[in-house]
Amino acid sequence: MPSMPEPRRAVVIEDDPDIRGLLVRILVKQGFEVTQAEAGLPGMEEVRRAKPDLITLDLNLPDMDGLEVCKLLRDFSDAFIVMLTARADELDKLTGLDNGADDYISKPFSPRELQSRINALFRRRQPSVVDTAADTAAASELERATEVQQSLLPQEDVRVDGYDVAGVFRPSRSVGGDFYDWYSTPEGLHLTFADAMGKGMGAALIAATVRAVMRSTGQGQDLDAAFASASSTIAADLDSSNSFVTLFHARLDAASGVVSYVDAGHGLALHITAEGSVHRLPSGGPPVGAWAGSVWPQSAVGLAPGDSLVVVSDGVLDVFDSVEKFTESVLAAANGQVSAQSACDAILALAPAETAEDDVTVVVVRRLSAPATA
DSSP, rough: OOOOOOOOOEEEOOOOHHHHHHHHHHHHHHEEEEEEHHHHHHHHHHHHHOOOOOEESSOOOOBBBBBHHHHHHHHTTHHHOEESSSSSSHHHHHHOOOOOOSSEESOOOOHHHHHHHHHHHHHHOOOOOHHHHHHHHHHHHHHHHHHHHHHTSSSSOOOOOOEEEEEEEOTTTTSSSSSEEEEEEESEEEEEEEEESSSSSHHHHHHHHHHHHHHEEEETOOHHHHHHHHHHHHHHHHHHHOEEEEEEEEEEEETTTTTEEEEESSOOOEOOOOTSOOOEEEOSOOOTTTSSSSSOEEEEEETTOOEEEEEOOHHHHHHHHHHHHHHHHHHHHHOSSSHHHHHHHHHHHHTTTTOOOOEEEEEEEOOOSOOOOO
């Protein structure tokens, strides 16, 4: 029998326990055997022991500077090194010095962006092998995944008196787990916006499960209870596939303009006022499926006449160097647009199709300045 290929190994060197746990989950999902360390010295010892293929290395460690750790690692390891930094000014240090790192990424980072960076590194190392049968099978699966993903999107526009609502979705070449869903209610609107980790059919099927579960919550429970019940059901499926999903779920009360919402690790919903200011709604907890026993508090934001709720996927965030630049650019794109659809189109254009490596999804809910007329 042919021998099984050696598993890829990774070492995560990161002092923040939440970020360290998320990195471990992402790498395990990509097929790595992962070990971890909280500081530079034990991290180097772990690299000596594990002989990994990949190292993620925080720039700010409690015992040593990450750049110094990187240089020392290069004395005995040829693993790919991806450095993480939380401060924009540190990017100059990483790009301007010959520090031995293979790539760097700034916090907060998108799990899908990190996956893409890692895949790109390993493609450099591996020679291309043409396998027509495998390529054909992969193309067939991609086509099926695309069909599943497209089927999750709303088939009809949603109409809410006094509001203009629109959404756009552009899949990437590899098909991810993005989707949005909405439907009218007697009070206004239900909106779900989600991103299942992964690519291809696996991500599409997880997204389909999430959509079905979130639809089943219906009108029977308040938002807190509905989301707690739905997330528990979703987490059981995610655990078996070693995956997780970021999720923004909201209910609009049209009469008052109040949007009640739960944000599970998404963090890319913006409140844009009629005056042109912008506020990014904070995430209320980790992605669903990331940590057992998580709870997500309900929050609310009020839409005054002329205000908009804008929710986007990390395919847009990935274009920018920082969350601040992303927020400013989305505001500039959406501000002054004549409709929710034109705002969606302008935001979509921030991530051109020829360069985007991830799905790009945008939903805009705009409260009209005056009541809609027939």
